[in-house]
Amino acid sequence: MNILIIDDDRLVLKSLEKKLLEEGHLVSLAENSIAALQQLEHKAIDLVISDIMMPNMSGLDLLSLLKKFYYSRTPIIIMSSLKNAELVESSLGLGAYCFLSKPIDMAELMIAIEKSKELVLED
Numbered sequence: 001m002n003i004l005i006i007d008d009d010r011l012v013l014k015s016l017e018k019k020l021l022e023e024g025h026l027v028s029l030a031e032n033s034i035a036a037l038q039q040l041e042h043k044a045i046d047l048v049i050s051d052i053m054m055p056n057m058s059g060l061d062l063l064s065l066l067k068k069f070y071y072s073r074t075p076i077i078i079m080s081s082l083k084n085a086e087l088v089e090s091s092l093g094l095g096a097y098c099f100l101s102k103p104i105d106m107a108e109l110m111i112a113i114e115k116s117k118e119l120v121l122e123d
Helices: 010-022 033-042 059-070 085-093 106-122
Strands: 002-006 026-030 047-051 076-080 098-101
Touching (some): 010 106, 033 047, 059 085, 085 098
Parallel strands (some): 002 026, 076 098
């Protein structure tokens, strides 16, 4: 799978990139939503993993934009260190495939990625 990871925390980006590369995925990184949109214009992406709290545009704003105008069928995993029921509901209501709490449990992430493949294959 070609996966785009969006997070303004470079350590999170690099740790997720390392794990996903080990699992055989193609990985692109973006440190904010604007950089992510620029990459999405030029690359075919199968899955997006995005943080919520970022400069310029929040992950929820990006999720809404992608689902409305660009990648309506692409699974998007939202991750955040802020976990409350309202935030999870907002994410899922805007079309997120799933919500993962930080720090990311890599086994949980791998399960979510595997399950998201079913959505990609349906397209």
